[in-house]
Amino acid sequence: MFDSTFKQPLQITTLVFGLIAGVVLTFSTNSLLNWVKKKQDVVDNYTKTEEIADGVVGLIGNTPLMRIKSLSEATGCEILAKVEFLNPGGSLKDRAALNIIKKAEEQGLISPNSGCTIFEGTSGSTGISIAIISRAKGYNAWIIMPDDQAEEKYQLLEKLGATVEKVRPASIVDKQQFVNLAKSRAEQFGKHQGVQQDVDKDFEIINMQNSIDNSRKAGFFANQFENLSNAEAHYYGTGPEIFRQTNGKIDAFVAGAGTL
Numbered sequence: 001m002f003d004s005t006f007k008q009p010l011q012i013t014t015l016v017f018g019l020i021a022g023v024v025l026t027f028s029t030n031s032l033l034n035w036v037k038k039k040q041d042v043v044d045n046y047t048k049t050e051e052i053a054d055g056v057v058g059l060i061g062n063t064p065l066m067r068i069k070s071l072s073e074a075t076g077c078e079i080l081a082k083v084e085f086l087n088p089g090g091s092l093k094d095r096a097a098l099n100i101i102k103k104a105e106e107q108g109l110i111s112p113n114s115g116c117t118i119f120e121g122t123s124g125s126t127g128i129s130i131a132i133i134s135r136a137k138g139y140n141a142w143i144i145m146p147d148d149q150a151e152e153k154y155q156l157l158e159k160l161g162a163t164v165e166k167v168r169p170a171s172i173v174d175k176q177q178f179v180n181l182a183k184s185r186a187e188q189f190g191k192h193q194g195v196q197q198d199v200d201k202d203f204e205i206i207n208m209q210n211s212i213d214n215s216r217k218a219g220f221f222a223n224q225f226e227n228l229s230n231a232e233a234h235y236y237g238t239g240p241e242i243f244r245q246t247n248g249k250i251d252a253f254v255a256g257a258g259t260l
C-alpha cells in the first residue's frame with residue numbers, strides 16, 4: 001500500500017519547497033503589510049492635519065489676517081485686518097454662537113438630535129450663525145427678528161432650516177420686542193414638557209429639569225446680548241489667534257464693539 005522508496009524523495013522536495021514558499025510568503029506578507037502601513041500613515045498624515053476642518057463647525061474661527069496694502073503704504077504702519085467674513089456664516093458671530101452652544105452642551109443643557117430648540121432674538125447675523133451650527137449639530141433654530149430687515153436674511157435663515165418669526169420693531173421694555181420674545185418663546189417651548197425653570201449665572205436656562213434627560217426636549221435661549229459665552233469666544237479664541245498670527249507684535253488694536 002505504502003511505497004516508502006518512491007515517497008521519500010518527494011517528501012524532502014515538498015519540505016524544501018514548503019520552506020522556500022514559507023520564507024518568501026513571510027517576507028512578501030511583511031513587506032506588503034509595511035507598504036499598506038506606510039500608505040495608511042501617509043493618508044493619516046494628510047487627513048489628521050489641522051488643514052482639514054471637521055464639518056462646517058470646524059470652519060469657524062482661525063480666519064486669516066490680511067494686510068491692508070493701501071493703508072499700510074499710506075501710513076508707513078503695518079495695518080492688518082482680521083477677515084471675519086470668511087467664517088461660514090459670513091460674520092464673527094459664528095464664534096459667539098458656537099461658544100454659546102458648546103457651553104450649553106458642556107453644561108448638559110442641550111443635546112443634539114433630541115428635539116432641543118435654540119431660540120434667539122437677532123437682527124440677523126447671530127441668527128444665521130445659530131441656524132448653521134444648529135443644522136450641523138442637530139438642533140432646531142427658532143429665530144425672532146424685527147420685520148424691517150433685509151429680505152435676504154429671512155430667506156437665508158429659512159433655507160438653513162430655521163423657523164423665522166418676524167415681529168414689529170418695539171422698545172426693549174416691550175414684551176413683544178424680538179429679544180424678549182425669544183426668551184419667552186423658549187420658556188413656552190419647555191413648559192409643555194412639564195419641567196421646571198432654572199436660572200444659571202451665565203445662561204438663562206429655560207425649563208430644564210434638574211437632572212438632564214436627553215429624551216426631553218429643551219428650549220434654550222441663546223441670549224447673545226447677556227450671555228458671557230459670547231465675549232469668551234473672543235477672549236479665548238479671536239484674541240489669542242491674533243496674537244499668534246502676529247507673533248505678539250501688536251502696537252494697537254482697533255475694533256468696532258456693540259453689545260459685548
Ligand SMILES: Cc1ncc(COP(=O)(O)O)c(C=O)c1O
Pocket residue numbers: 093121122123124125126127257258259260
Ligand atoms: C448695536 C447692535 N445691534 C444689533 C446687534 C445684533 O446683531 P445680530 O445681527 O448679530 O443679531 C448687535 C449685536 O452685536 C449690536 O451690537
